[in-house]
Amino acid sequence: MSTPKDLRYSExxxxxxxxxxKYRIGITHFAQxxxxxxxxxxxxxxxxxxxxxxxxxxxxxxxxxxxLYAPLTGKVVEVNENLEDSPELVNESPYEGAWMVVVEIxxxxxxxxxxxxxxxxxxxxx
Amino acid sequence: xxxxxxxxIFELSKPGRIGYSLPExxxxxxxVTSILSEGLIRTEDxxxxxxxxLDIMRHYTALSNRNHGVDTGFYxxxxxxxxxxxxxxxxxxxxxxxxxxxxxxxxxxVQGALEVVYDLQEHLAEITGMPQVTLQPAAGAHxxxxxxxxxxxxxEANGDTQRTKVLVPDSAHGTNPASATVAGFDxxxxxxxxxxxxxxxxxxxxxxxDTAALMLTNPNTLxxxxxxxxxxxxxxxxxxxxxxxxxxxxNAVMSKARPGDMGFDAVHLNLHKxxxxxxxxxxxxxxxxxxxxxxxxxxxKPVVEKVDDRFILNYDVPQSIGRVKPYYGNxxxxxxxxxxxxxxxxxxxxxVTEYAVLNANYMMRRLEPxxxxxxxxxxxxxxxxxxxxxxxxxxxxxxxAKRLLDFGYHPxxxxxxxxxxxxxxxxxxxxxxxxxxxxxxEAMIQIAKEVEENxxxxxxxPHTTVIGRLDETxxxxxxVLRYVKEQLPxxxxxx
Numbered sequence: 001m002s003t004p005k006d007l008r009y010s011e012x013x014x015x016x017x018x019x020x021x022k023y024r025i026g027i028t029h030f031a032q033x034x035x036x037x038x039x040x041x042x043x044x045x046x047x048x049x050x051x052x053x054x055x056x057x058x059x060x061x062x063x064x065x066x067x068l069y070a071p072l073t074g075k076v077v078e079v080n081e082n083l084e085d086s087p088e089l090v091n092e093s094p095y096e097g098a099w100m101v102v103v104e105i106x107x108x109x110x111x112x113x114x115x116x117x118x119x120x121x122x123x124x125x126x
Numbered sequence: 127x128x129x130x131x132x133x134x135i136f137e138l139s140k141p142g143r144i145g146y147s148l149p150e151x152x153x154x155x156x157x158v159t160s161i162l163s164e165g166l167i168r169t170e171d172x173x174x175x176x177x178x179x180l181d182i183m184r185h186y187t188a189l190s191n192r193n194h195g196v197d198t199g200f201y202x203x204x205x206x207x208x209x210x211x212x213x214x215x216x217x218x219x220x221x222x223x224x225x226x227x228x229x230x231x232x233x234x235x236v237q238g239a240l241e242v243v244y245d246l247q248e249h250l251a252e253i254t255g256m257p258q259v260t261l262q263p264a265a266g267a268h269x270x271x272x273x274x275x276x277x278x279x280x281x282e283a284n285g286d287t288q289r290t291k292v293l294v295p296d297s298a299h300g301t302n303p304a305s306a307t308v309a310g311f312d313x314x315x316x317x318x319x320x321x322x323x324x325x326x327x328x329x330x331x332x333x334x335x336d337t338a339a340l341m342l343t344n345p346n347t348l349x350x351x352x353x354x355x356x357x358x359x360x361x362x363x364x365x366x367x368x369x370x371x372x373x374x375x376x377n378a379v380m381s382k383a384r385p386g387d388m389g390f391d392a393v394h395l396n397l398h399k400x401x402x403x404x405x406x407x408x409x410x411x412x413x414x415x416x417x418x419x420x421x422x423x424x425x426x427k428p429v430v431e432k433v434d435d436r437f438i439l440n441y442d443v444p445q446s447i448g449r450v451k452p453y454y455g456n457x458x459x460x461x462x463x464x465x466x467x468x469x470x471x472x473x474x475x476x477x478v479t480e481y482a483v484l485n486a487n488y489m490m491r492r493l494e495p496x497x498x499x500x501x502x503x504x505x506x507x508x509x510x511x512x513x514x515x516x517x518x519x520x521x522x523x524x525x526x527a528k529r530l531l532d533f534g535y536h537p538x539x540x541x542x543x544x545x546x547x548x549x550x551x552x553x554x555x556x557x558x559x560x561x562x563x564x565x566x567x568e569a570m571i572q573i574a575k576e577v578e579e580n581x582x583x584x585x586x587x588p589h590t591t592v593i594g595r596l597d598e599t600x601x602x603x604x605x606v607l608r609y610v611k612e613q614l615p616x617x618x619x620x621x
Binding site: 037039060063064087 | 524540541598602603
């Protein structure tokens with residue numbers, strides 16, 4: 001699967017997509033393929049505050065439980081409720097159906113620290 | 127070929143078949159509705175299985191034969207120290223003087239039991255280099271939590287209420303951050319360096335006046351000794367924090383190096399790992415905690431002490447964090463650990479460590495040509511291979527672990543530690559012979575060759591077990607947790 005060019009990426013394998021001044025966040029295709037079949041996704045609630053580089057939830061696969069690290073600081077305004085009953089979406093549609101949260105961010109400068117698709121591909125090619 | 131019947135006990139049931147016979151009723155029959163209220167009386171049949179005594183025997187004997195334990199085969203489950211549990215432990219634990227006492231008896235009538243507790247505390251104090259030991263915690267994670275609560279009480283007693291952070295290396299056992307969280311701390315992850323050891327610079331950048339403690343296991347989860355431990359201790363102590371030692375890997379250093387001498391302030395031990403308490407099947411475990419004199423004031427109470435020639439339960443410990451386990455902990459496991467320590471003696475315990483380390487290094491070097499070994503220095507009691515070479519050929523670590531079942535082995539710990547891709551964490555322990563190690567090594571080599579030549583046999587393993595490859599994803603997403611008796615389809619019952 002190719003890495004969508006219109007998204008930005010964190011070192012912790014989250015993607016970020018700008019939509020009308022808000023930011024949609026999920027995990028990458030690479031992340032889900034490393035984790036294997038996802039069986040549970042734990043997400044914050046609308047209104048919770050995310051802090052950049054700090055855990056905001058977790059994904060559990062048959063192998064392991066991994067924390068989700070916030071790529072940006074901001075307030076959660078939307079949460080993907082579908083993942084509660086259909087965690088397999090993370091494997092099937094990491095960039096579309098399995099978005100996790102939408103946030104309103106505090107500091108646009110944090111966006112500059114995220115990677116482009118090319119940079120992310122380079123990082124995960126190792 | 128398995129001849130064992132896979133039917134559930136419910137499926138063996140035949141209406142009217144019974145496995146008991148009761149004498150005729152010789153007391154007046156009482157109507158149950160006259161003595162119990164309506165809500166307490168069952169309205170549906172219990173539908174217990176109707177089987178003969180022989181059916182029951184065969185069913186449960188067949189189930190017990192499916193078990194794998196140290197008594198049936200090699201069990202190199204990394205980080206778990208699945209060593210042999212000597213049977214003399216069981217004999218001693220069954221002495222009537224121990225097995226027939228009650229925890230509510232007056233201490234004057236259980237002096238022997240208290241003496242064992244006291245002596246075991248003394249032995250563990252000597253082994254760990256910690257002056258004070260409590261045996262109360264029920265197992266490892268409970269020991270971690272108990273020690274952290276004592277550290278927390280210590281900081282609070284000093285008015286240091288801003289110490290809210292516990293540092294944990296990224297290779298730590300998952301229980302470490304969990305215990306810190308349950309004890310009310312925030313956890314901060316410390317990174318590993320390229321040698322697989324704690325990155326000292328990262329540690330220095332993360333300690334400060336809010337540091338309550340650093341939790342560390344040494345050797346770490348890669349089986350590598352943290353060489354910079356004295357400097358790490360100085361860094362943490364320099365900012366007023368405490369050092370906590372996770373004793374899960376004590377089998378690697380017992381009688382060779384002591385956590386107390388490395389600068390640790392609190393230590394937990396797993397009597398069910400290092401000291402041959404039975405492990406698995408519910409144990410129970412036992413997770414004693416040793417502390418410095420400074421922390422001893424906060425020990426769980428009662429504290430077993432010796433006054434002249436008598437042993438007492440001291441409840442007068444004003445700053446104690448309180449009792450952490452009903453009665454006095456898992457006393458039956460103390461007896462097994464005590465028996466082990468006394469039957470091995472100091473030289474025996476030293477030999478345990480030497481053979482545990484020798485066995486692990488022997489296996490690691492023999493397997494090194496066939497699997498990736500991310501950290502190549504000598505290991506301690508366990509080592510971690512990576513299955514990334516095999517993954518490229520289409521067989522993942524999970525597949526190889528399943529294939530080991532066909533050879534009659536319990537697989538190693540897999541996908542842990544998290545900082546090794548496709549990890550296989552192997553801990554042979556000291557109690558296995560060279561022949562057993564060689565046989566396991568040959569099985570691993572064969573599996574590596576199969577991955578190159580015929581990966582399907584690995585991908586589809588296991589082939590010889592009663593049950594083949596399970597759908598782990600479905601089991602996690604849609605678990606079936608109880609038997610439901612097959613019902614007739616609804617439309618048939620309606621007609």
